[in-house]
Amino acid sequence: MARSPLTRTAILDAAAEMVQQHGVQGLTMRGLAAELGTAVTSIYWHVGNRESLLDALVERTLQEMGAIRPGGRTPTDRIVSVARGLRHELRARPHLIAMVHERGLTDQMFLPAQRALVREVHAAGLRGARAAQAVRAVQFQIVGFVLVERNRERAPIQSPAEGELWDTGDHDPAEDPALVRALARPPDPERLFTLSVRALVRSLLAT
Amino acid sequence: MARSPLTRTAILDAAAEMVQQHGVQGLTMRGLAAELGTAVTSIYWHVGNRESLLDALVERTLQEMGAIRPGGRTPTDRIVSVARGLRHELRARPHLIAMVHERGLTDQMFLPAQRALVREVHAAGLRGARAAQAVRAVQFQIVGFVLVERNRERAPIQSPAEGELWDTGDHDPAEDPALVRALARPPDPERLFTLSVRALVRSLLAT
DNA sequence: ACCTGAACACCGTTCAAGT
DNA sequence: ACCTGAACACCGTTCAAGT
Secondary structure, three states: OOOOOOOHHHHHHHHHHHHHHHOHHHOOHHHHHHHHOOOHHHHHHHHOOHHHHHHHHHHHHHHHOOOOOOOOOOHHHHHHHHHHHHHHHHHHOHHHHHHHHHOOOHHHHOHHHHHHHHHHHHHOOOOHHHHHHHHHHHHHHHHHHHHHHHHHHHOOOOOOOHHHHHOOOOOOOOOOHHHHHHHHOOOOHHHHHHHHHHHHHHHHHOO | OOOOOOOHHHHHHHHHHHHHHHOHHHOOHHHHHHHHOOOHHHHHHHHOOHHHHHHHHHHHHHHHOOOOOOOOOOHHHHHHHHHHHHHHHHHHOHHHHHHHHHOOOHHHHOHHHHHHHHHHHHHOOOOHHHHHHHHHHHHHHHHHHHHHHHHHHHOOOOOOOHHHHHOOOOOOOOOOHHHHHHHHOOOOHHHHHHHHHHHHHHHHHOO
């Protein structure tokens, strides 16, 4: 369906589309060629082999991950705001982000955010190694949460429902029906995320 | 090289070995057959296709993830101890655990740990939905941290060293050489992990 | 400089056939 | 019940050849 001459950018566009729709494994060189209406071998001329095509995709994704604009009055609020913004950006292109993670380039992707976090932690009065640790703790938590969230979404129905574990209330029963009910319900990720980040930050910024 | 008759267990053992050594993609049906000294098709007779072989591997990994024995005097200490134990178990078989994650079965794998966490959170005086949230926050943090850690290990050297970002101290300089130095150094994961979990738990258990 | 088809070495999987 | 080789439809990649 492609009439214009084949170009590196066109290839990357089509490849990114395929990855976002069917995952990395859904991107085959032959399928990509078909999508572009060219011979497979033409792709090799423009972008090299599959691996370097994926590398290019990752690089583009890194550049697209824009700057972060924190909102809120207190450092804590601004850190939470950075975290939430980041989570949304990451979740907007899950498959491409997964490729960034797999290549271990998460840190690089997080540099703008890290800068913002350093600013806020500094504003809150932390200095030196202590400040660095706080920044890293928050950073790990944000990325980690999104990764866990993604994994969970792949198997929406957990085989033994989380709730049924607690009806064997024999040994040291947590006879707390509200707790059991809460654990049986699927979590609200957005809420849990905000709550977690806020809890962690509150503790890290405390003297 | 296998002389004994082909058995399902033998296949799973060899497959697990190949996965742990070369990752999931390193497990090919033909390679596995060669390793076992049989025809590829024999494997299909015993375990079905590749996908159900991987499923079986995941199931076995789930069962192997043993119970957790928390240590320490305070609930906080015991939660941290559970977290550390879990991290070690997860890191002992990274590739197999990755498969569990990919299938979204992390929750199921975490059931024994979740039970322990509920106990401690309850002991600390939390009840109902509040307790459930605390448990989940800790759970997400543990798994998330390990996932991030694994990703990081795949690209030991980050292209633009984290430190060099801060020498452009023009706009709002964090003129904090100790902080810059700390961020330039690679983090100590074990330390960062304990610190993070402890910080989060302290905040969650606070009234 | 750009594009092509043919060919190679790999996959997972199926099937009819052996014992 | 268990194992086999041949065959199929897919891969990524290379290469010599076209324009």
